[in-house]
Structures are given as C-alpha cells and as structure tokens.
Amino acid sequence: MNFVAVQMLIGDRAKYLGLIFAVAFSTFLMSHQSTIFAGIMDRTTSQIKDVQDANIWVMDQKTQYFDEVKALTDDDVYRVRSVPGVEWAVPLFKGLPRAKAFDGNFRVVIMMGVDDASLVGAPRDMVLGSPEDLRKPDSVLVDRVGYEFFFPQQPYVLGKTLELNDRRVTIQGIFNSSAPFQNLPIFYARYSNAMTYVGRERNLLSFVLAKAQPGLSDDELCRRIDAATGLHAATGKQFGWQTIRYYIAHTGIPVNFGITIAIALVVGTIVAGQTFYIFTLENLKQFGALKAIGVTNWRITGMILLQALMVGLIGYSIGIAMTAAFFEITKGNLDLRGFVLFWQIAAGTGAVVLFIVMAASLMSIRRVLVLEPAVVFRG
Amino acid sequence: MTQNVQTMTHPAVVCRRLTKDFGAGENQVRVLRGVDLDVAFGEMTLLVGPSGCGKTTLLSVVAGLLNATSGAVMVLGEDASRMSGTEAVQFRRRNIGFVFQQYNLLPALTVAENAAVPLLAAGIPKKRAVAAASDLLSQLGLGERLHALPSQLSGGQQQRVALARALVHEPRLVVCDEPTSALDHETGNAVMELLTNVAVRSDRAVVVVTHDSRVFQFADRIAHMDDGRIVETQQEGRSQEPEVRMKAAAAQPSFAGVNQ
Numbered sequence: 001m002n003f004v005a006v007q008m009l010i011g012d013r014a015k016y017l018g019l020i021f022a023v024a025f026s027t028f029l030m031s032h033q034s035t036i037f038a039g040i041m042d043r044t045t046s047q048i049k050d051v052q053d054a055n056i057w058v059m060d061q062k063t064q065y066f067d068e069v070k071a072l073t074d075d076d077v078y079r080v081r082s083v084p085g086v087e088w089a090v091p092l093f094k095g096l097p098r099a100k101a102f103d104g105n106f107r108v109v110i111m112m113g114v115d116d117a118s119l120v121g122a123p124r125d126m127v128l129g130s131p132e133d134l135r136k137p138d139s140v141l142v143d144r145v146g147y148e149f150f151f152p153q154q155p156y157v158l159g160k161t162l163e164l165n166d167r168r169v170t171i172q173g174i175f176n177s178s179a180p181f182q183n184l185p186i187f188y189a190r191y192s193n194a195m196t197y198v199g200r201e202r203n204l205l206s207f208v209l210a211k212a213q214p215g216l217s218d219d220e221l222c223r224r225i226d227a228a229t230g231l232h233a234a235t236g237k238q239f240g241w242q243t244i245r246y247y248i249a250h251t252g253i254p255v256n257f258g259i260t261i262a263i264a265l266v267v268g269t270i271v272a273g274q275t276f277y278i279f280t281l282e283n284l285k286q287f288g289a290l291k292a293i294g295v296t297n298w299r300i301t302g303m304i305l306l307q308a309l310m311v312g313l314i315g316y317s318i319g320i321a322m323t324a325a326f327f328e329i330t331k332g333n334l335d336l337r338g339f340v341l342f343w344q345i346a347a348g349t350g351a352v353v354l355f356i357v358m359a360a361s362l363m364s365i366r367r368v369l370v371l372e373p374a375v376v377f378r379g
Numbered sequence: 380m381t382q383n384v385q386t387m388t389h390p391a392v393v394c395r396r397l398t399k400d401f402g403a404g405e406n407q408v409r410v411l412r413g414v415d416l417d418v419a420f421g422e423m424t425l426l427v428g429p430s431g432c433g434k435t436t437l438l439s440v441v442a443g444l445l446n447a448t449s450g451a452v453m454v455l456g457e458d459a460s461r462m463s464g465t466e467a468v469q470f471r472r473r474n475i476g477f478v479f480q481q482y483n484l485l486p487a488l489t490v491a492e493n494a495a496v497p498l499l500a501a502g503i504p505k506k507r508a509v510a511a512a513s514d515l516l517s518q519l520g521l522g523e524r525l526h527a528l529p530s531q532l533s534g535g536q537q538q539r540v541a542l543a544r545a546l547v548h549e550p551r552l553v554v555c556d557e558p559t560s561a562l563d564h565e566t567g568n569a570v571m572e573l574l575t576n577v578a579v580r581s582d583r584a585v586v587v588v589t590h591d592s593r594v595f596q597f598a599d600r601i602a603h604m605d606d607g608r609i610v611e612t613q614q615e616g617r618s619q620e621p622e623v624r625m626k627a628a629a630a631q632p633s634f635a636g637v638n639q
Contacts, residue, residue, distance in 0.1 A: 001499055001500060003499070003505055004485065004488065004492075004496065004499060007485070007487040007488050007492070008485060008487050008488075009487075011485075011486055011487020011488075012486075012487070285481070285483055286483060286485050286486075288483070289477070289479065289483035289485075290496070290500070291468075292442070292444055292477050293471065293472065293477060293496060293497050293500055293544075294468050294469065294471040294472025294473070294475075294497065294500050294501075295468075295472075295500045296465070296468050299500070372444070372445070373444045374439040374444040374445050376483055376556075377435045377438060377439055377444070377479070377556045377588075
C-alpha cells in the first residue's frame, strides 16, 4: 500500500508541489536565518579564536565580553606570571583607533597589540608577509578587508603607508582574519607601538594571554589565576561563549532572528498543514473506499505518515540545498565571509521540519481515522 | 468443490429482526425496523425501494461496514454482529467485494493498479497483484486500457474497473450500491450483464442496491423495502434455471489467479 500512498500524493501535482514548496520555503528560511544568527554570534568571538598561541585569557573581573574591556595595569602581567603553573604570560592590547589613508579615506579599525618579544597572538593565516615583519619599525599587519577598504581595487603589495594617530605606519603583512562582529578592518602591531596609535589613557593593557605549564589543565590554571590575582581568567572557548552570551542577553539580535525563525515555523506548519488537510479531505472518499475494502486504520495511518515524511524529506532537501547554495555562492564576499551552514543547524532544522510534517498530518490522520467506511455508499 | 457444497447448505446472508438506529436521545432515528432477509449463493439479489427506506443502510450492515443495533446478521456463516472492528476489517478484506455508485477509483493509479488494490491491501506483492488484476480486466474487455488513468475512461469503463476491483480477490459476497445510476441505459445494461455473467457464481452471492427498474431483469430475487422493512420478496425468472447458471459459473476461469 506504500505504492498507493505515494501515487495518491504525487498524483495531485498542484497540491504536491504546494506542499513541497511550503516545506522547502520553511526549511530555507529557518536554516538561513539560523545560520546568519549563528554566524553573527560566531563573529563576536572572531578575535578570540584568531589568537592561536595562548589558551588562557586574563581580564578584569567585570569584563563581560570581548569588545568592552576595562584596562588592566601593566603589573598584572607580572602577577599572572607569578601564579604557579603559568608557563608564560604576555600582554595583549585591543583598541579602536582611526586609520587614515593619504587620499583622506579613513575608518575606525580594530588594533591588536601583541607582545613585542614573543609576538604571541599575531595572525597566522598570512596572505602576504610574515608575523615576524612586525619587528620592523612602525610596521602593521592589515587584514584583507582593511587593505581593500583603504586601497580599493589595487593589487596586494607591501610597503603601503597609512596614518594612525598622526603616526605613519607601514603595511608589512596582509592576512586573512575571521570576520569581526562589526566587520571593521583589523590591524596588528607590536604592543609598544599599538599603544601609541590610540589616544592616551592611564592604563592600556586589555588582556593578558597566558599558557599553562605541561601537565596542568587550563581550567585549573584559570582557577589559580582567579584566586591569586583577583582577575578573571578564562579559556579562549569559555571567553568566546561568555561574549556570545552577552550579545544574546543584551542585544535585540536573537529576538529579531527568533521572530523570523518562528514565523517560518508557523507559516510552514500552517501552509503545509492546511494543504495536507485539504489534500486529505479531497481524498476522503478514496480513503473511505480503502477502509471499506479492508485496509486497516493502522495501514492508513502509515500511508498518511509516509506521504507526510516524503513531503518533509523532499521539501527539506530542497530547502537545505538552497541554504547551502546561498552560503556557497556568497562565501567569496568579504562582508559575508564566515557564514557557514553548521551541521547542527541542518540537523535542528530537519527535526523542526519533521515536527511540521507530523503536525500537518495529525489533523488529516484524525479525520481519516474517524471516517465511517460506510460513507462510500453515500452518493 | 467442497466449498461449493458447503456454501449451498446455508444462505450467504441471513438477517433476522435486524434494526439499526442512528443518533441518540431525541435525535435517534430508527432506519431499519426489523429486517428479515435471506440471500442465497449463486444468486443476484436486488434491494429496491424508495429513497430513505434503508436500502443502503442494510447493505452497509450486511457488508460489515456498520454494526446493527439489534437482531442477527449471519454473513457467509459468520455472525457479523459479534465481530470486533479488526475482525470486521479482515472479514471484508477476505470475503467481500464492493462496487460503488461513484466508482471511487483512485485517480492517480492506473486501471490495472486500481483493480489490484484489494490484493495490495492483502499484502500481495505489487507485481503479482497487478498481473492478476490485468488478467481479470482483459476478461472484462479492458485489456487495452490497463495503463490508462480513470480520468481517461468513460463511465461504463470506470464501472468495469470497479467491478474488476470487486472481484479480483475472489470474494464470496459482492455488494453493489447503485452500480448503474451514473450510467446511461445502454452502458448500465452492459455493466449489469457483466455483473451477472462474471460475478454471479455458485459459491458467491451478489447483493445490489438499486432504484433503477431497468436492471430488475437481471435479478434472481428482488427484495422490496419500505420504511426500514422488507415488505415483499420476488423470485425472478433467472433463478428458475439454477443448474444452467451453476454450470456456467463453474466454467468461469479463476479470475485472480491468486487465492486468498
């Protein structure tokens, strides 16, 4: 009877395609919006993830997320280094100076200042140049977004200059960065230089980056640093989630995306449910005939569920393929980079689509189950 | 042959003091008011009467689609009033063929697939089921239209497909609800002739609900109903030559080629 169920479904082309479209549209909207949301949240942690040399971030106790830090004192680096189990600890600066090109073009940039001696925290995914070039006088490394903003449609070459806080800097490297939340250009400089590129404040140390000695877990070292210094230490992963939680709790981003996703869910369920219900109603006589002939309620339930699952599977496949295609096509765009369809979103959307088609079929199943087979004898 | 001997020993359908109510309380309506009816194997019995007299309700009870409110219903030697819902479904699947007024063919299935539905419902693999249905359809003159859709057939052809669907699993009771009412006179006669020649066999009974007096000539017995009762039963001419009918029926090939 599975064959009969499938034929009944695809025999009514208009409704079949309507059902597929409803589920595909719903799938696309939910997975697309979820991916954008996850991508934006992921972007809030980009500079944390891009620091690959150190596992532990130490910051002021009240720091809530990466983009808003209270400066530490220079002594705090030494206090962290003195904690038993610390292999090494280095300063990291983060500021937002304004960079100016000599044609007058300017933009606020994210300036990261890495330890002069070790260059811990410098970018590793270089397009041109080397992190070691930071040791040259007045040198900065610029990400592709920054370079293309200040030197649009120009080939990547080193040695170009910009102005930061009335100081001339030379681009000695171009690198790929994870897209930051605000999609601002990212500059790297040595710590001592970076501090001169922003307006002077009493304290400028943003973070201390540290690494645990071999055999000591990062979590244990974080606890020790917390206890010994009164500062807050977290692993990169913990700090990343702390930042994401801040944005979820304190911005309208999740509400905005949540509403869109909820609308996709509701519209998908209603359209699919209504179309499926109408489809069943129009086939009620046929279902009645099948019941009269001796097809059991269980079998008919199985037929309807098979129809629903088929619609769900095809619609989901089309919808998720559309989402994947969208992000594949746009991955080369610097402004949209970093948005990828995570498998968790694909799986979650699949579960929601399963719910949609099951909910859509429930009313239909009920209608058929209560149907008296004798209805077939009523003209 | 053993089955034929057995079936001749008792009627295919026996109803005694059968009642059927619909609704409850003040809205309760008694549609059948003590029906007594015998339907013999090897015969075509017509249930006739004015609209609303209870013909279709009686047919539904006999076919196991509705439960009687009171009275006895023996169908093919089994007490239909004592069957559970599941038993009734299985009983219908094995023993009863249905012909509906509006055909109720599945529009997305081909002619052969439609006729094979009772076999598919019984779990017969699709290939065997469709092959058996195709054989029967060829005997009913639809061998050239096996792959057509119902929408591509005339009313008479659709009713022949419905007839094939009713017979493909070799049921022992065939129930037909107004099989000619949607057809013109000539096509209706052709369908009734087919029904008489193909469906009526010594080990099978056929019950037809109709108010079409043109088909009375095909009946072995006519039960007249009025106000929920059988008011008169007429023995018609065809049953006066049962031996001839039995021999003709015995000569019929096995339609389905698949025994249930």
